[in-house]
Amino acid sequence: MSGGTGNGGGISPSGPESGAEGPIRTILVDDHPLVLEGVQSCLDGLDGIEIVGTASDGAEAIDLADRLMPDIMLVDVNMPGMNGLDATEILRERHPEMKFLILSMHDSREYVETALEYGASGYVLKDGPTAEIAAAIRAVHAGGVYFSARVSHYLRHDRTRSRSTQTLTTREQSVLLLVAKGRSNKEIARELDISIRTVETHRKNIKRKIGHSSTAGLTRYAIESGILSL
Amino acid sequence: MSGGTGNGGGISPSGPESGAEGPIRTILVDDHPLVLEGVQSCLDGLDGIEIVGTASDGAEAIDLADRLMPDIMLVDVNMPGMNGLDATEILRERHPEMKFLILSMHDSREYVETALEYGASGYVLKDGPTAEIAAAIRAVHAGGVYFSARVSHYLRHDRTRSRSTQTLTTREQSVLLLVAKGRSNKEIARELDISIRTVETHRKNIKRKIGHSSTAGLTRYAIESGILSL
DNA sequence: CCAAACATACCCACTAATGGGTATAAGACA
């Protein structure tokens, strides 16, 4: 997948090269050290892109972005503590000129749509070619949007659609993922640092939205919707 | 997590340093270019470990390993085409001196146990500190085993369990299908005209054979093995 | 005949999960 502007891969309107005086200052946010290493390795030495910092959760990302004022934040979604989307939303309000690119392994509609709703200008899958990340950074920096090919078809829908009752919230998706992984409510509560009663309530809310309450049904839904990959 | 021998992190019995004449020749197998980059970046320049090749699926891994005869294969599990475990099993039979280390984002018991059954000598989680990978490679090369802390507690089970007990009987498959469809044990008993106690016993037997007892795990297995199609 | 596999079924003790609700706090928006 060659990726890049107009090449079937990403969606990225060609626009004027804006702010091309210096490198694109980029902050990486991911709780997986391997991914941080991988991205840094890919972007090292590339003309025009400079990694100015890395963070491993949302709160750290916010601190760093406030201080360093990057052009682009390359943000993972699921992280312990504050997740990437919440951090995106907060930073987007504080710094409207800052651009946010989601780097995720999740290719489901829900993840993509939620990212859009939180103000991301792009969504790149982790399992794509490494060159795609640079292309996405450049496209978003140039004022465009960038979506990996495998998720770009989700964009046929009206992008201003409000969160429908069928869309699981970020938290609900987190709970659903752990359910589908076989965790008990008790374990989920411990992992997310909430009460087991809260887990049960999230399950009820999930049931209301997708119609399944059995663990088998939830598991199937998680797989079907891409929240969990086999 | 400093990782390494006996440091609470991994489990790795100290043994004699075997074959220490040259670097530990390692092949990386992962369909995520970012992960390959990240691992290579971590291991580059490290004394004693040499990456001699990379592959992005099981078949490619087998070709490469047959040609290059590495000491260690660092293998992801879920990949398109032939998965990492099947490749591990095949290579382990062909080259008994070769060691296999699973690099995975999955921290569930099922994944760890299955990896053991396929002959892996270690299991490292992708979200751990990058230094852990080198530690794991060294431990396994030295004749030991290495498991990331978060999965090491799964090792209480008998590791010599053979895969031949894995085949489900017809009845067990019937029960499994209905479990995966979301039926309660009571409903399954009614549908199959048996006692609920019998259903429970079948579930126990299924658990013994495939290692899952949670409904989510059973559901996933049913989908993976084709008993239920989405 | 004996052993193994399979299907069936039971006991016990305990934990887990579901369905019916209720409630509060915070944030966003009209």
Added chain:
DNA sequence: TGTCTTATACCCATTAGTGGGTATGTTTGG
């Protein structure tokens, strides 16, 4: 201000499921 959404948390009653076992009957193959 009022409403909606989200996240959190609780109560109650009940059913469901798990892990430790034990056992019997039937069939098949050596």
